[in-house]
Amino acid sequence: MKKYFKEFDYPLFITYFLLSVFGLVMIYSAGMMSAVNRNQGEPELFYKKQLLNVSIGLIFFAVGVTIPYKKYAKKRAMQLLIGSTAVLLLAVHFIGVSPGNSGAQSWLDLWKVRFQPSEYAKLTTIICLSVFLANLDKRGTIDSIKSYKPFVFLFAALIFSLYLEPDMGAILLFGTIVLIIILSSNISMKTISKGLILLTPFIIIGVIVAISKGLLTEKRLGRLSAFTNPFEDAENFGLQIINGYYAIGLGGVQGAGLGQSVMKLGYIPEPHTDFIMAIISEELGAVGVLIVLGGLGFIVLRAFVIGIRSRDPLARLMAIGIGSWIGVQTFVNIGGLSGLIPLTGVTLPFISYGGTSLVFLSFAMGLLINISMFVKKERKTI
Structure with missing residues (x-):
């Protein structure tokens, strides 16, 4: 591994580290008031x-960067990952x-x-999924519909588990990430089309069953209504979105200054979590927003470039999968x-409060x- 560490990607690490800091x-700034209000806690x-x-x-991160990515393709590693996730x-x-x-x-x-x-x-x-598709590509069976039965079964079980929680945001994320990885593989569009045709009836049945079993709760219907026009329900489901708009508007270009947010003082619930970008916009203005989006955009683009440059299908799919995430x-x-x-x-990567998200995103960056x-x-040896 020593010879590989000479190629350490410092720009990628520095961007990840600075975003986390x-x-x-x-x-600290956005969560002060929430921390004080929570059981009379301390601001910090x-x-x-x-x-x-x-x-x-x-x-x-150190663990992720140290273990060679090809180790995950081993049978025991796959069994451990799938088994632990299922448990x-x-x-x-x-x-x-x-x-x-929630x-x-x-x-x-x-x-x-x-x-x-x-x-x-x-x-x-x-x-x-990257290991699965890379192995199919290696065996020359990537365009065989029958080869996807194990993955379809496991992914359906995953989505069903998330539905039972329920976590609709996670289902949206999983579905999109999986689709991007599949489109990035060597699978033909003809096979993808066949797969979609075969899956469509099951998807329709699943949606009908989900709705009939209470998928569209009052809270979710309220969120959908607030999405179309938050001002129609400004005192209830639309309140958070409207206050987010106010925070963005108050920030302008340069912002009110670090720590000077008004909307974090009870107007936006839990502002240190999924609505932290509203506080960034209010305190640091468009400049702060662009810095965050620039850092995240750099990581995503670099991940895709790494994947495109790789001759190994496994490396390509893993890199694009992480960038997609x-x-x-x-x-x-x-x-x-x-x-x-x-x-x-859904939280903002590396920025929002949350240990599980940050820890596994850090591993993914490694x-x-x-x-x-x-x-x-690899490219130097060509």
Whole structure:
């Protein structure tokens, strides 16, 4: 591995690290009032917890960057990833908790550590699907519909588990990421079309059953209504979106100054989580927003470039999968805040408060840099 570390991707690491530190600062600023109001806590409550999360994330990053990405293609590694994901997603339905007002039983409390299995599942899905498609490509059966039965079964089980929580934001993310990885493989459009035709009846039945079983709860219908016109329900479901608009408007170009947000003083609930970009906009203006989006955009583009440059299908799919994860999650978060799509409660990568998300994104960044090192070394040997 020493010869590969000479190709360490410093720009990628520096961007990831600075975004995590920037998120730490903004969590301190945005979460002060929420921390004080929560059981008369101290203002630094969320900051201290996220500082610990960043530290653990760096350890996971080191693990991700050290283990060669090809190790994940081994049978035992695949069995461990799939098995552990299945156990955790199953456990959440029996001993899971629903923190705050999320309404979703999607967390586990393990030895005083709160853990969200769906975040782990994002990482394992990217790795396992990449290995699966790369193996099909190697065997020359990537265009055989029958070859996809194991994946379709496992993915259907994953989506069903997320529906039972329920976590619609995660389902949207998983579906989009998986589609991007499949489109990035060597599978032909003819095979993709056949697969979609075969799956369409099952998708329609699934949607009908989900709706009939209470998928469209009052809260979700309210979010859909607020998405179309938040001002029609300004006192209820539209309130958070409207206050987010106010925060963006108050910030202007340069912002009111770090720590000077008004909307975090009870107008936006839990502003340090999925609505943290509204506080960034208010305090640091369009400049702060562009810095965050620029950093995240750089990571996404670099991940895609790494994937495109690789001659190894496994490296290509893993890199593009990680880039898709960060890119899609950023779009869903900003889209909900700006009114482009309905609110889902999805956090902003590296910036929002949340240990599970940051830790596994950190591991993914380590894996991405590991792939980058191998790709650079590979290109030098041509």
